[in-house]
Amino acid sequence: MSKALPHPDPEAIDLSAVLDALRDPIRRAIVLTVAEGGEKRCSSFLHCTTKTNLSYHLARLREAGVVRVRVEGPARIVSLRRTELDARFPGLLDAVLRGARQAPAPARLAETA
């Protein structure tokens, strides 16, 4: 059995933690990618940032309850916790995603590329 990473329960998802997770443009770009394209392997985001930074950003998003990270053998699969987030903070994710789409793509992802 693969080792499971810790995730907050839906009712423990905290607004401060979610806003803190989403305030970073790299993390918003990751969230936008899984929001629009469905679940992705971590390696899909390696064009965005270095491996170390990516691990850090994915941990921030996972610990805040924004994404779920599933371990499958050597791969980590990232998906959005949309249903739980929408139930807990209705409209928040969509409002942030709309804002994230306004950002020019190169500016969104170039910072630590």
Place this chain on the structure above:
Amino acid sequence: MSKALPHPDPEAIDLSAVLDALRDPIRRAIVLTVAEGGEKRCSSFLHCTTKTNLSYHLARLREAGVVRVRVEGPARIVSLRRTELDARFPGLLDAVLRGARQAPAPARLAETA
């Protein structure tokens, strides 16, 4: 004429800065107060926090474009930049305010009281 404090232009209001401003529960409590009760003197928030902390939090909110702070003689009057925020990031403020209302009031404001 009273000295004007700097505020970002509506089109310069940045999503990262807004989320960063709103991730703090004291700042959300200030925003919720002016969202529900209209503009307020800074002194209205002194039950929330110390004067120094209050100045800091109001500056963070003002610099992010979330509130407007008007100087009137010795008083500073705080109002929400709702129209500009709603135009720039539709639905974001309401989603955050709904989340802020869920927080128990004592927990919201007691931290630095």
